[in-house]
Amino acid sequence: MALVELRGVSKSFRKGDETITPLDNIDLVIEAGEFVSLMGPSGTGKSTLLNLVSGIDQPDSGTISVAGTVVTGLSRSKLADWRAANLGYIFQTHNLIPVLTAYENVELPTLLLKLTSSQRRQRVELALEAVGLNDRADHYPRQLSGGQEQRVGIARAIVAHPKVVVADEPTGSLDTETSEQVQDLLQRLNRELDITMLMVTHDSDAACIASRQLILDRGKFLEKGVGGAGMVVDSVGDKR
Numbered sequence: 001m002a003l004v005e006l007r008g009v010s011k012s013f014r015k016g017d018e019t020i021t022p023l024d025n026i027d028l029v030i031e032a033g034e035f036v037s038l039m040g041p042s043g044t045g046k047s048t049l050l051n052l053v054s055g056i057d058q059p060d061s062g063t064i065s066v067a068g069t070v071v072t073g074l075s076r077s078k079l080a081d082w083r084a085a086n087l088g089y090i091f092q093t094h095n096l097i098p099v100l101t102a103y104e105n106v107e108l109p110t111l112l113l114k115l116t117s118s119q120r121r122q123r124v125e126l127a128l129e130a131v132g133l134n135d136r137a138d139h140y141p142r143q144l145s146g147g148q149e150q151r152v153g154i155a156r157a158i159v160a161h162p163k164v165v166v167a168d169e170p171t172g173s174l175d176t177e178t179s180e181q182v183q184d185l186l187q188r189l190n191r192e193l194d195i196t197m198l199m200v201t202h203d204s205d206a207a208c209i210a211s212r213q214l215i216l217d218r219g220k221f222l223e224k225g226v227g228g229a230g231m232v233v234d235s236v237g238d239k240r
């Protein structure tokens with residue numbers, strides 16, 4: 001089942017007198033349960049793609065459906081409700097709120113969901129447990145290591161039990177060992193909690209943990225095939 005589906009999606013930005021079009025009529029289908037990594041040169045539109053999939057930004061044309069909802073054209077308030085229930089976002093720098101504890105940071109997205117306080121507490125505890133940080137629930141971000149902060153950011157992304165998690169260079173600011181721990185964690189969440197993942201990365205080792213590796217270059221997706229050869233994929237199922 002297609003969980004993320006982009007059809008004929010274009011997105012342009014004005015930069016002074018210039019118009020740049022990082023995404024020009026692209027198609028992409030991600031099946032439920034897939035772990036897709038996305039690499040590509042700087043400025044090719046990877047973060048733009050994540051922002052469109054998560055409904056943070058809207059395309060100029062084309063349609064995007066995620067987890068059974070056509071997100072293109074939804075009102076801002078409907079999008080906020082949809083995002084809170086269906087989508088988690090992991091940032092390169094965890095973006096934790098410094099005056100809130102790990103527990104309170106993870107709890108934040110659940111405030112948008114209709115839950116009782118005990119359901120909310122259960123969700124937060126489960127998410128912290130999934131990233132191995134139950135014992136740090138009362139710690140503030142400044143009392144955590146970089147890897148622990150990123151794990152709190154991951155717990156926050158999964159606390160609402162989203163079907164899809166998008167991650168923008170989640171290991172980009174971590175040392176090699178911590179990066180490997182975070183990669184293991186993401187792989188586990190994909191396999192054990194069945195969360196469909198779309199991860200942008202510049203790290204080819206991190207990209208390898210994905211079940212499918214894509215490269216976005218000059219507006220086209222290349223699918224990394226067996227033996228590392230790039231194969232141009234214009235639209236899904238239409239490989240050439």
Ligand SMILES: Nc1ncnc2c1ncn2[C@@H]1O[C@H](COP(=O)(O)OP(=O)(O)OP(=O)(O)O)[C@@H](O)[C@H]1O
Pocket residue numbers: 013014015020022040041042043044045046047048049
């Ligand atoms: N809000 C915006 N306003 C103007 N231009 C933008 C905006 N967002 C992105 N761009 C431009 O669109 C292009 C694609 O940006 P994007 O951040 O998606 O690239 P990227 O592939 O994620 O790059 P990197 O690997 O460096 O993070 C860039 O030229 C960028 O400057």
